[in-house]
Amino acid sequence: MSVTARESYHHGDLKTALIVASEAIIRAEGVEGFTLRKAAKSAGVSPGAPSHHFNGTRGLLTAVAxxxxxxxxxxxxxxxxxxxxxxxxxxxxxxxxxxxxxxxxxxxxxxxxxxxxxxxxxxxxxxxxxxxxxxxxxxxxxxxxxxxxxxxxxxxxxxxxxxxxxxxxxxxxxxxxxxxxxxxxxxxxxxxxxxxxxxxxxxxxxxxxxx
Incomplete structure (x- = not known):
């Protein structure tokens, strides 16, 4: 599945998918092991998606919090x-x-x-x-x-x-x-x-x- 297709698949749930993926990373590796790239990969979206939808790491981690x-x-x-x-x-x-x-x-x-x-x-x-x-x-x-x-x-x-x-x-x-x-x-x-x-x-x- 292409990146475009994966992002289309998430539709309105893309932000939720990134939050859930980020939570799973932090559960497993702690906040020290978290990166936007890991979150994007886990959610199956492009590397730039987290920054686009949450204005960077702080925004995404706030949503996770x-x-x-x-x-x-x-x-x-x-x-x-x-x-x-x-x-x-x-x-x-x-x-x-x-x-x-x-x-x-x-x-x-x-x-x-x-x-x-x-x-x-x-x-x-x-x-x-x-x-x-x-x-x-x-x-x-x-x-x-x-x-x-x-x-x-x-x-x-x-x-x-x-x-x-x-x-x-x-x-x-x-x-x-x-x-x-x-x-x-x-x-x-x-x-x-x-x-x-x-x-x-x-x-x-x-x-x-x-x-």
């Missing part, structure tokens, strides 16, 4: 809610770290402010929506109003809640659990055995605060 945030949001939204703020916050944090552990390359991408356009309106919307349940759980725990995308107010406790999960996620994807557990899969061991205790110590249930 939006897709990843939607995946993260879907996983966090699917987590059970107990109606108990501390437990719900721990559940959300556990889900956040677990997502990072399962998708290290993709997680690193959405953290790279140098590679994606954090001022892109669609990215801002997607990232806010992805963390809606997490933010609501944290707001309930600390007695704040839930965050508002259009009226941002800096609250130290809310920032701390996000930083805690984010820091734990990076600790996991950087392989730190291997320093704590001599098991075939130290990351899984950490998430299953140590992380719940860490989160409980960080955000205890009201009845256990003085225990």
């Amino acid at each position: 939006i897709r990843i945030f939607k995946q993260l949001g879907a996983e966090l939204d699917a987590l059970p809610s107990s109606g108990m703020p501390a437990q719900d916050l721990r559940t959300q944090a556990l889900g956040y770290v677990t997502f990072a552990a399962r998708n290290p390359g993709l997680f690193r991408l959405i953290c790279r402010v140098d590679l994606i356009d954090f001022k892109d309106a669609d990215l801002i919307q997607a990232s806010f929506e992805a963390l809606t349940h997490y933010a609501h759980a944290a707001a309930a725990y600390f007695g704040h109003e839930p965050p508002n995308l259009h009226h941002r107010v800096f609250r130290p406790h809310m920032a701390s809640a996000m930083a805690t999960a984010h820091g734990l996620a990076h600790m996991v994807i950087e392989g730190r659990p291997a320093l704590l557990f001599d098991t075939p899969d130290p990351i899984s061991t950490f998430i299953e055995t140590a992380l719940p205790s860490i989160l409980l110590a960080t955000w205890p249930d009201p009845t256990s605060i003085d225990a």
Whole structure:
């Protein structure tokens, strides 16, 4: 099949094909292994197609990041809610770290402010929506109003809640659990055995605060 025929075949899905191909490359090789040429080849389009449709690497990676945030949001939204703020916050944090552990390359991408356009309106919307349940759980725990995308107010406790999960996620994807557990899969061991205790110590249930 010629390049022209392949591009014609994609029709309106060409941009989606490039996003999906780019995600697969980053899953397999990390963002360090990503190039526009690889994405084009994987999607079966001409080498110039990614730049034409996304205005270069930053545009395409921003589109991939939006897709990843939607995946993260879907996983966090699917987590059970107990109606108990501390437990719900721990559940959300556990889900956040677990997502990072399962998708290290993709997680690193959405953290790279140098590679994606954090001022892109669609990215801002997607990232806010992805963390809606997490933010609501944290707001309930600390007695704040839930965050508002259009009226941002800096609250130290809310920032701390996000930083805690984010820091734990990076600790996991950087392989730190291997320093704590001599098991075939130290990351899984950490998430299953140590992380719940860490989160409980960080955000205890009201009845256990003085225990």
